[in-house]
Amino acid sequence: MSEVDGAEPVRTQTEQTVPADVTLVLRSTRVVTPEGTRPASIAVAAGRIAEVAAHDAPVPAGARLVDAGDDVVLPGLVDTHVHVNDPGRTAWEGFWTATRAAAAGGITTLLDMPLNSLPPTTTVDHLRVKQEVARPKAHVDTGFWGGALPGNVKDLRPLHDAGVFGFKCFLSPSGVEEFPELDQEQLARSLAEIAGFDGLLIVHAEDPHHLAAAPQQTGPKYADFLASRPRDAENTAIGNLIAQAERLGARVHVLHLSSSDALPLIADARRRGVAVTVESCPHFLTLTAEEVPDGATEFKCCPPIREAANQDLLWQGLADGTIDCIVSDHSPCTTDLKTPDFASAWGGISSLQLGLPAIWTEARRRGHTLDDVARWMSTAPAKLAGLHRKGAIEAGRDADFAILAPDETFTVDPARLHHRNQVTAYAGRTLAGVVRSTWLRGVRIAADGDLAEPTGRLLERNH
Template sequence: MAEPVLGRGDGDDRRLLRSTRVVTPDGERPAAVEVTGRTITAVLPYDTPVPPGTRPTDLGDDVLLPGLVDTHVHVNDPGRSEWEGFATATAAAAAGGVTTVVDMPLNSIPPTTGTAHLDVKRETARGRVYTDTGFWGGAVPGNVEDLRPLHDAGVFGFKCFLLHSGVDEFPPLDPAGLEAALAELTRFDGLLIVHAEDPGIIDGAPQRPGPKYADFLASRPRAAEDRAVEGLVALAGRLGGRVHVLHLSSAGALPLLAAARREGVRITVETCPHFLTLTAEEVPDGATEFKCCPPIREAANQDALWQALADGLIDCVVSDHSPSTVDLKHKDSGDFAAAWGGISSLQLGLPAVWTEARRRGHTLADVARWMSAGPARLAGLGATKGAIAAGYDADFAVLAPDLTFTVDPARLQHRNPVTAYAGRTLSGVVRSTWLGGRVVARDGEVTGEPAGRLIERPAGGS
């Protein structure tokens, strides 16, 4: 039998990564992955000989996964870089096996609501990112005319809120503004991504400040998400636009989404590691590091989210990394109403999800589908990222799936040592992360200078 012929590719830098466990779009198998320059040029049999001039890397039984794509990250830079920044956020991402990040348009000053603001954001990020990094635009009152120019400038889509965002410089859209934004985006097939909570229901819910998590949970009821999703389904169906529901925590919205899909409505949905791995029953009173909006809900609700993932109704799992300084979490009073809402988890998403996925009988191929291929497809990057296959970027996460570690916030790469996962034991240690065929992180630390690229929505993409 003739030996396989390795493909050529565009550059002279050739590598061969070999593992007994390579996760490909067809499942997990032993394989040798050929990389030329920044690109995967072939996925070959495990025992393929190493040709002259090719650098071999034998990963043994560690799992070679496609690098994670995280399309929901609040970098907060410029303007609130004391909360986070491009260097620290992308270092945390790389340490956790994430190779592509898409930055949210708010919590930075200025927000990404016009092309001049996008230029500021890009200039701030340039030369400081350890991962490939792109940008969402924002849809806010009064910027309908800015949406097409932002789209043409390469943002991946447009985020909006239906209620107060938490920062005054990124106000919500009322129903008329929401319709106007989606109508404009539909003209050029742009994507609207929505924080889906209904303000009327939340305004009518009991608002009791203090340290009791049950009181905070009651202030953000599931009905607020369900009502908002119902409205988005109706609007997307009527206008024919593309809508994506961000950070779904309420399983009550799932039947609405399933029915909409059957009727051809173009609506997708994500959830987050904290909704899949943490439950309301285990949140201690006063533990404001668990506060996020929408909130972490009960175990039975979590079970339904997992079933929706297994059924393919939920499209992807992304972090919603929304950090802040320690003081904004108000740990002194433990007041959930006063604390900043956001879970810091960018470095921990892969092991957190894998720990629970394995317990529920899922595989690393499932995790790759949810955390690599799904987000890449959402962002229009599905032809180059999110899979180990010929022609894709050579972005990898190398995981020791059976090793465990205990989360120490002080050892994480993001800027402030606050996380809801502190003290938890997780399965799956990220040994190394590869971006464009080169190691950018190893054993929880970045290696070398930032080597990530600033990326744009592909022509014809979302």
């Protein structure tokens, strides 16, 4: 990548021009735009994209030219599913470390989940505590989900008015006592309240009755853990959620889908007009049950990583649009909580910095393009959250970019990861796609592993 201070070049009458207040022109032979990948120069003014011009468009006087050569310029990734755990469980993660990892991985916007922090984001006062903690530490733009718990229906509208992007609930135990699950009656009450102000409920959908009926074995065998979280638990919970959403006219989003069996339920619901969206995660799309070693609890998450044949169907769901987006569900913990016993180890995959290369490695093997990856990992999550200035390289959007060398490979070394505890299921894997640099509102915040001081902003709904 080369960088020079721009001087006004000689122009002809046929040359395309860019606005005069431009301070940066980012140029590449491969820029991923909503219309496809093409050579382009991106003009940036006041942190926004002023114009996506021809590759050889002149550089205004005083503007800086950054030429990325043949590296690919993607819209900055938007990760709407991150457990930052700050404040309260900061030994697990924190805003400083999580947002550094995000920046290093090409993510320019993340939304923090309401649980695993103390306090959880279940009241306006709790939201304000979290915002104050995050404000000086955020390397990327950061927003917040609220939480829907038994007994906090009265807090949902105030949280919505305070700017949360929606509300998360569990339909089975969350793993932390301060964030209990909703039963079907409580779900109906929360969902009716949220539908009343056209909010969004995002749901960890596993049915507790199916989980209770499944065989529960302690020990290191992954097959035993997989049997304890059957597909039917997901399928039943998703079916019940769709029924409630349809009855109430509510908007719902299915989190971290791992069971491909649920895809026909979701597709059928959409055909009936139910407002249901769905995400999956890099670990479900790149890792398989067959390759998880016994005792390797860095692979444990709930719902679980399933078989290769199931993964193939998830990719088919991405290709046909049933699955809307890919987000990390980054859920880290301290090393000691990843005991060799799958029954007692903390469930969560740490992948915030690695999602883009992990997905790109598998996507290109399956014949997908970086246009697809940008849609799944930037445009669709931004749309889900209503982040209208994020998610695409086009005029008027924030100048958020990830510059990727798509053909370069690297081997994952946990010691080089920026999240707090260097535990990852991707250790030792060779991945394609090196993030050269990450840009937030026209400012380079990460380059070749080096991170700038935090300049992220706190976001509220309707940003």
